[in-house]
Amino acid sequence: MDIKGITFTIVTQIFLLVFLLAASKPVKADDKTFVRKLCDQTLEPDTTYAHQCADHLYQNTAAVRLKTTYRVCRDTMLSASNTLWDGLTKMEVSDYKNAHVSARMAHLDLLRCVFAFRKYADVPVPAELLSYMVQTKRLFDAAQFMFLLLD
Numbered sequence: 001m002d003i004k005g006i007t008f009t010i011v012t013q014i015f016l017l018v019f020l021l022a023a024s025k026p027v028k029a030d031d032k033t034f035v036r037k038l039c040d041q042t043l044e045p046d047t048t049y050a051h052q053c054a055d056h057l058y059q060n061t062a063a064v065r066l067k068t069t070y071r072v073c074r075d076t077m078l079s080a081s082n083t084l085w086d087g088l089t090k091m092e093v094s095d096y097k098n099a100h101v102s103a104r105m106a107h108l109d110l111l112r113c114v115f116a117f118r119k120y121a122d123v124p125v126p127a128e129l130l131s132y133m134v135q136t137k138r139l140f141d142a143a144q145f146m147f148l149l150l151d
Contacts, residue, residue, distance in 0.1 A: 050132035051077035072116035080109035100147045
């Protein structure tokens, strides 16, 4: 297992632990502090390579429809990456409502990339790019659980 897989596994397990702890009792202010402390100790997940992968594919294809698809995907995944980092910054200052909005916007950008493959090229997403997109989707899912705990 590579470092990305290990990092993702650790983050996922911590979010699962927090979710299970919260499910066993109502969330109180002390619990929110506990969640923040626990999340502060985790490594930040590595999900920002999808746009670089899409850019590499864009640079190395001559097919016009595929080039358009990779360009749209590159741009939307870069937007998703930036929006996720904005969301993490908002989390650090306890702006949970806007952090949740950022997470949802990043998720929409991820979907725009998927739709680009259907709209312009009608081909499957290449495996390497899909792998990064799945990591980003899993981060979004974990963040959704966290936002439910903090509401």
